[in-house]
Amino acid sequence: GENVEQHPSTLSVQEGDSAVIKCTYSDSASNYFPWYKQELGKRPQLIIDIRSNVGEKKDQRIAVTLNKTAKHFSLHITETQPEDSAVYFCAKPGYSGGGADGLTFGKGTHLIIQP
């Protein structure tokens, strides 16, 4: 199918520690894997994405890794801060062909940063 499995559903970490969220998918055609962050009461916003021709991408404290063979990709947040508290969604294209922009999202991970 076209689903994306995301784990864990809730993740609580101490401020300053690292957080890792993992997603798995089943189809082989997907070539784009974004992560969205949704703060309470706000709209989802893209924080990082990766395309299938690379295995890792970093942007300051966040990074995404992709293993196309195993069909999983992960979000890594280092040195977590209170403002990192939010729901994080992984996603992949929801189509089997090309050209469309609709995404299939994971069910989300509620990240809680403990002071």
Next chain:
Amino acid sequence: KAGVTQTPRYLIKTRGQQVTLSCSPISGHRSVSWYQQTPGQGLQFLFEYFSETQRNKGNFPGRFSGRQFSNSRSEMNVSTLELGDSALYLCASSRGQGTGELFFGEGSRLTVL
């Protein structure tokens, strides 16, 4: 540059009624996709429109429909409302080139009584 605008922001309907939600994308964006967000199911893809054509559709019943106008504005309609349709409906716009960033609106919160 104005962001994605959704109207109405809140609405209450009763079972059996229908509802129409509107989405105005960012200027220059030709793709609009719609999502249903509920606490238990997360963000579920409804459909995507590009240049007035539906390019992709999620696994929702035929009661959910949409359209896009020549100015890229989009509407979605839900007929014969059920209690389970209560949700936040989000639209997102993008350039439509495939694998591009989605810019979300603030959503329309629908409550069905």
